Amino acid sequence: MAISKKWLAAGVLCALAAGAQAQVNQIKVWAAACANCHGTDGRAEPGAVSLAGQSKDDLTQKLLDFKAGKRPATIMHQLAKGYSDEQLTQIAGYFAAQKK
Numbered sequence: 001m002a003i004s005k006k007w008l009a010a011g012v013l014c015a016l017a018a019g020a021q022a023q024v025n026q027i028k029v030w031a032a033a034c035a036n037c038h039g040t041d042g043r044a045e046p047g048a049v050s051l052a053g054q055s056k057d058d059l060t061q062k063l064l065d066f067k068a069g070k071r072p073a074t075i076m077h078q079l080a081k082g083y084s085d086e087q088l089t090q091i092a093g094y095f096a097a098q099k100k
C-alpha cells in the first residue's frame with residue numbers, strides 16, 4: 001500500500017508540473033500575437049515600442065488603460081479588449097521577464 005501511495009503522489013506531482021508548463025505555453029501563445037508589431041519576445045525593431053524588460057506593473061497598467069480607453073491609442077485599445085484583465089497581467093509578466 002505504501003508503495004502505491006508513493007506512486008500516486010508522484011503522479012499528482014507530474015500532473016501539477018504539466019499543468020504549470022501548459023500555463024506557460026499558453027502565455028507564450030498570447031505573447032506571440034504581439035510579436036508582429038513589438039518584435040520577438042518584445043524586442044522591437046527601431047520605430048516600434050519594445051515591451052521586453054519594462055516593469056510588470058507598468059505594462060499591466062498600460063494594457064488595462066488601453067482596454068479601458070484611458071490611454072490614447074490607434075490600435076492597442078482594440079487589441080487589449082480581446083484579453084481578460086488576468087490574461088493581460090500574465091502577458092505583462094511574460095514581457096517583463098524578457099531581456100531588453
Ligand code: HEC
Pocket residue numbers: 030031033034035036037038049051059062063072073074075076077079091092
Ligand atoms: C498591429 C500592431 C500591434 C500589435 C499586434 C500589438 N501592438 Fe502593442 N502597440 C502597437 C502600437 C501602434 C502602439 C502605440 C499605441 C497605439 O497607437 O495603439 C502599441 C503600444 C503598446 C504598449 C505601450 C508601450 C509603451 O511603453 O508605451 C504596450 C504595453 C503594448 N502595445 C502591448 C502589446 C501587447 C501585450 C500585445 C499583444 C497582446 C500587443 N501590444 C500587440 C501596435 C501593436
